[in-house]
Amino acid sequence: MRLREWDPAAAPAEEIAAWLELYNAVGAHDLPNDPPWVNDHLREYLVETMPGERRTCWVAQEADGRMLGFAGLLVLSDLGVLELYVRPDARGNGVGRALLAAVADRASVEHFSSLGVEAVGGTPAAAFYERYGFTHVYTEMRSILPLSHVDWKHVEEMAAGLVSGYVVQVHVGSLPEALLPAYAEAKQVRRADPVGDMDVRPIAYDADRLRASLHCLNVRGLRPYIVVAIHERTGVVAGLTELVVPAQHPTRADQYDTIIVPAHNSYGLARAIKARMLLELRDRQPQLREVQTWHATDRVQLQQVNKELGFQADREWREYEVDVDELVARLAA
Ligand SMILES: CC(C)(COP(=O)(O)OP(=O)(O)OC[C@H]1O[C@@H](n2cnc3c(N)ncnc32)[C@H](O)[C@@H]1OP(=O)(O)O)[C@@H](O)C(=O)NCCC(=O)NCCS
Structure with a gap:
């Protein structure tokens, strides 16, 4: 086995295809009901990050x-947020440990204090x-809605059933420039949510950040x-809901944030x-079969809405964190 740093930006197309084959072997074993990924925008998916972020990769x-x-x-x-997969027929041979050690060494060299990772319930x-x-710090539940x-x-x-005094707008791909400041203000509300959710949430939202995020x-x-x-x-944005249809798995959409500003x-x-989002998807994305979403187990109101729409709880997504020095010491022991 050879372990090396891997740059998907420069990798030949065969290596991108090999990554896909690995990813789908892991998925077929651990999440057999998830749709396999296809080779569409894969390099971009692996390479592109938000401004100020960067990703380093390794392969065995x-x-x-x-x-x-x-x-x-x-x-x-x-x-630092870690992602790690070992193909099912190669597990139990130290590959996971070796990859984790490469990440831990880099995190240590770059002086990160901690690393976070998401572990999918029901997998090793x-x-x-x-x-x-x-240590386990936070749990989200994934729910799936079969259309x-x-x-x-x-x-x-x-x-x-929209109450009077509000209008609904639908935007695909981007947001109008004039809406960005009001939209950013509504997004700020989410920053006041309970801590523990380490997912990719920026320090602050503003129009530039939103534009960059949509571009990414x-x-x-x-x-x-x-x-x-x-x-x-x-004219304020009172509520918003965001979803993406990924080129890599176009039959299953990912529901992101839904935010209602407290005054509304x-x-x-x-x-x-x-509900309006689902109607738009039905009309504009006929290949879509399912929508998946993740939510904190304590967001009761949102869970009620999801239940009414027909979302079914699927698996826990558990967030773990570790102190980098402790991790390096354990791996050396
Ligand atoms: C978790 C994972 C990375 C482990 O890889 P691996 O190569 O089998 O791990 P290793 O052989 O290096 O094992 C390292 C240590 O972890 C332990 N370990 C690994 N799997 C374990 C399991 N299922 N239960 C208990 N301990 C386990 C090993 O016993 C070993 O401990 P040791 O050093 O004391 O012997 C691998 O199972 C994997 O890729 N899982 C992906 C799961 C996932 O995220 N799926 C969904 C994404 S689509």
């Missing part, structure tokens, strides 16, 4: 080039990270769909905009 390979494992370290200011990942001293089960008449009623999504092949509720009298709570806005 056999002599014939077959990829046994992959590790990625995404750096967001001083936080949790036991592996616990073995190396990672074939949707009661479209009910969804149409939900979307039509598009380049990575993640087509953004955004539905906003505007409060007519003030209790008017059923989340219900109306999420």
Whole structure:
């Protein structure tokens, strides 16, 4: 086995295809109901990051080039987020440990204090990270909505139930320049959410950051769909819901944030905009079969809306963290 740093920007197309084969072998084993990925915008997906972020990758390979494992370290200011996969038929031979050691050494050299990682419930990942001293800090639940089960008449009623005083807008790919400041202000609300969720959440939202974020999504092949509720009298963004249709798995969309600004709570806005999102997807993305979403287990209101739309809880996504010095010491022991 050979372990080396891997640069997907410069990698030949065969190596991108080998990464895909590895990723799909892992997926077929650990998440058999997830759609396999396709080779569309894969290089861009692996290479592109938000301004100020960077990703370093490693691969473990056999002599014939077959990829046994992959590790990625995404750096967001001083936080490192780890990603690690070993193909099922190569597990239990130290490949995971060797990749983790490469990431830990780099994190140590670059003086990060801690590393975070997401472990999918029902896979060997949790036991592996616990073995190396990672602690469980936060849990999100993934839910999936099979579109074939949707009661479209009910969804149409939900979307039509928008209270007066608000208008809904749908934006695909980008947001109008004039809307960016108001949208950024609504996004700020999410920063006040309970801590523990280390996912890629920037320090602050502003128009520049949003523009860059939407650009990054598009380049990575993640087509953004955004539905906003505007409060007519003030022009503020009262609620928003964001989703992407990834080129890599175009039959399953990823639902991102849904935010209702507190002053506009209790008017059923989340219900109306999420329902409207589904109607847009039905019309504009006919290949779509499912929508998946992740939410904190304590976001009760949002869970109710998801349940009404037909989302079904699937698996836990558990966040782990470790102190880099402790990790290096354990790996050396
Ligand atoms: C977790 C993972 C990286 C481990 O890789 P691996 O190559 O099998 O790990 P290693 O052989 O290097 O094992 C390292 C240590 O972890 C332990 N370990 C690994 N898998 C374990 C398991 N399922 N249960 C308990 N301990 C485990 C090993 O016993 C070993 O400990 P030791 O050093 O005391 O012997 C691998 O199973 C994997 O890729 N999982 C991906 C899961 C995932 O995220 N799937 C969804 C994404 S699509």
